[in-house]
Each structure stands twice: as C-alpha cells, then as structure tokens.
Amino acid sequence: WINSGHHTCPKSGQRLIHTALIPNYALKSLVHQWCYENNVSVNEPKGNNNSGSSSKRHKNENAIDHISANKASKDAVKMTAEFLVGKLATGSTDIQRQSAYEIRLLAKTGMANRQIIAEVG
Numbered sequence: 001w002i003n004s005g006h007h008t009c010p011k012s013g014q015r016l017i018h019t020a021l022i023p024n025y026a027l028k029s030l031v032h033q034w035c036y037e038n039n040v041s042v043n044e045p046k047g048n049n050n051s052g053s054s055s056k057r058h059k060n061e062n063a064i065d066h067i068s069a070n071k072a073s074k075d076a077v078k079m080t081a082e083f084l085v086g087k088l089a090t091g092s093t094d095i096q097r098q099s100a101y102e103i104r105l106l107a108k109t110g111m112a113n114r115q116i117i118a119e120v121g
Contacts, residue, residue: 024102030079034072077113081106081120 001010002019009016035042084106087099107114 022105024080026083026102027076027080030083031076034075034079074112074116077106077116078120081113081117085117085121 002016002021007016007019008014032042034040081103084099084103087095088103091099103117107117
C-alpha cells in the first residue's frame with residue numbers, strides 16, 4: 001500500500017503521520033499465545049453463512065462479533081502494555097528506550113489504550 005505511493009490509511013482514509021512501519025512482534029506473539037491458550041485458530045477465516053438466515057439474525061451475529069472483537073482488542077492491548085511496562089522496568093537502556101517508544105505509540109491511538117496502560121502501571 002505504502003510502496004505504491006499511498007499516504008492515507010486504507011481503512012479510515014486519514015492521512016498517515018509517517019510511513020515508517022515497525023512490526024510489532026510482541027503483539028503478534030501475544031495474539032498467537034492467546035489464540036493457542038484459548039484453542040482459537042490464528043488463520044481461520046470467518047465464514048459467511050447467509051443460507052436460510054434472516055437479516056435480523058445477521059445483524060445480531062455482527063453485533064456479537066463486534067463485541068468479541070472489542071474484548072479481544074482490549075485484551076491484546078492489556079497484554080502488550082503489561083509486556084512493555086515489564087521491559088521498561090527491567091530491560092537494558094536500549095530495550096527501555098524501545099519500550100517507551102512503543103508505549104507512546106500505543107497511548108497515541110486512543111483514550112482507552114491510555115487507560116489500560118495506566119492500569120498496568
């Protein structure tokens with residue numbers, strides 16, 4: 001997306017502050033760990049089963065998926081924040097610097113994330 005010259009978010013359409021991508025291996029690892037512990041397939045695509053279902057039922061399923069996604073998102077942010085705060089407290093200077101940078105980025109993405117970071121210390 002970025003290599004093809006786009007400078008906006010593909011989902012929201014907002015202009016990107018910068019185009020330097022930093023892989024979040026800690027978050028990816030935590031997601032994989034959570035999925036493993038909860039018997040959730042990481043690469044399992046969500047199927048659309050519209051045969052015989054009414055529009056109201058489909059809306060209810062989307063609402064449940066949205067609630068599950070919000071819970072999973074909050075859990076992922078909490079695990080990431082706990083991991084980063086731990087590294088900030090016990091890591092080398094370079095690890096502390098990188099952890100502080102990652103916490104700052106996480107905090108910039110929303111008030112809920114800032115609240116979670118504060119809760120984990």
